[in-house]
């Protein structure tokens with residue numbers, strides 16, 4: 001094959017005038033016109049007004065040591081003592097204290113699996129095997145109940161592991177469901193089309209809170225006496241059903257953007273509906289909608305904080321509960337700041353990942 | 368309309384019997400009767416909107432006809448999805464806009480259908496693909512993506528992609544009209560070779576020289592009907608119908 005790859009390398013010349021120094025860069029990008037200059041100065045002024053006090057509060061005047069609220073009595077800045085004392089509760093909620101290493105490892109495993117799945121390089125059989133091993137391992141660590149780990153019921157789960165589980169399972173399961181709904185809405189079969197459309201429109205018409213509420217309060221009413229379904233599972237199903245409807249509309253946008261000729265070429269070659277959908281249509285249309293898909297993922301991650309209303313202790317709720325203690329109450333800002341930093345870490349990573357994936361897949365030729 | 372000498376002798380591989388098609392209220396194909404023999408090459412020409420594309424797209428059911436019968440290689444085109452997929456395997460199609468799969472390399476474009484539709488092993492499919500790429504004279508582009516090729520090269524890849532399924536019939540819908548003039552010849556040359564190898568071909572084109580060189584019959588269409596069928600030489604130099612004369616006058620520029 002190497003002989004075929006051979007093409008003659010043309011002499012590569014740098015385009016003229018590319019060597020721009022910092023001064024030239026500033027002039028071109030920051031001070032190119034009077035309005036531009038004014039905007040630059042305004043931005044600098046705002047940064048000067050905002051950044052130093054913020055850094056001062058967060059770091060320079062903040063208290064990092066101590067083990068009680070007294071340590072922060074005279075503090076001008078943030079009281080990170082709170083996090084030092086309460087972080088176990090914030091991160092793991094009411095999970096049995098001595099067993100909290102388990103959700104820690106389980107969450108790390110789940111996050112590793114998710115991150116690993118993000119790299120196109122790893123897509124293949126080995127990844128499937130990793131999930132097949134990783135998920136039961138995750139379940140065993142979280143629940144336990146055999147092989148030496150004491151059982152921890154799901155109503156004790158809480159904090160960051162709960163948020164990550166709800167979001168990860170929500171995203172991973174709702175995505176294929178959303179793709180199916182999107183395909184269904186464009187199906188040639190009227191029955192499938194009607195059902196998909198009705199589902200999507202119905203779910204999109206109600207807020208997530210009411211879906212969760214219905215899943216938690218109304219759904220059990222329809223179950224026969226004595227049958228109960230785990231609250232966490234109900235919330236999870238609610239999130240999946242809700243997210244799938246939104247994913248479906250995003251995916252449908254991608255399907256519509258694909259030129260008709262692509263469908264026709266697949267058909268003309270004798271590919272079946274599912275073959276052309278999986279090999280031709282989805283790879284291209286999903287690539288087109290990566291930014292909106294990831295946008296949806298980020299929303300889902302943050303939406304999990306709504307499970308509070310059906311009595312689950314997600315990460316935001318545990319952080320808030322941590323300052324319910326009157327002695328710590330004055331430091332509620334710190335708890336929110338901590339939650340914000342953690343949420344930002346997750347959401348920003350997803351956003352960066354979206355850009356990485358777009359670049360990576362965009363490297364393949366486009367028409 | 369057809370004289371005896373022009374009618375196909377053997378059992379036709381494609382036959383249209385009183386085919387009619389409507390787009391909504393618009394009557395796009397009107398009473399089409401046509402038989403195309405094994406190994407025969409026909410070109411279709413006619414003004415824009417006359418139904419040429421519609422006619423050849425009915426052969427592999429990219430369009431559905433509403434009345435009459437279309438029989439391809441012994442199978443009538445009806446609702447049966449499996450039968451349609453089977454026919455499509457034997458009928459290659461080349462589009463005006465190439466329609467290569469932009470997310471796949473040239474080689475993957477070519478091996479996709481053999482591997483998934485015919486379940487051919489990867490290695491075998493790649494050897495086959497390279498053979499056809501050599502026949503269309505661009506084996507060195509195998510690892511590139513469609514966007515990195517010129518229009519003429521892309522269209523040759525599209526032809527090779529269809530040939531990889533070893534079709535019995537090839538349909539061409541204005542294969543050279545989206546190309547810059549200097550690339551038209553490289554595509555036509557490939558098509559001429561294919562014709563000489565005995566492929567059954569239906570080709571919508573206004574390339575007169577090509578039609579004269581390879582076509583057994585030329586079909587002139589207007590307003591959804593077949594107006595005139597004759598050998599290309601006869602049709603071009605000695606058209607019988609007024610409508611044909613007028614059209615030829617326009618495209619020949621006098």
Ligand SMILES: Nc1ncnc2c1ncn2[C@@H]1O[C@H](COP(=O)(O)OP(=O)(O)OP(=O)(O)O)[C@@H](O)[C@H]1O
Pocket residue numbers: 390391393395413414415416417418419420421422
């Ligand atoms: N999908 C469609 N829906 C509605 N009308 C259509 C559709 N496709 C084609 N038509 C109409 O049917 C008629 C025949 O179209 P067709 O594409 O077969 O013409 P053509 O002879 O191939 O023309 P051209 O030389 O412009 O390609 C035209 O009037 C066109 O507007």
Ligand SMILES: [Mg+2]
Pocket residue numbers: 419420421540541
């Ligand atoms: Mg046409």
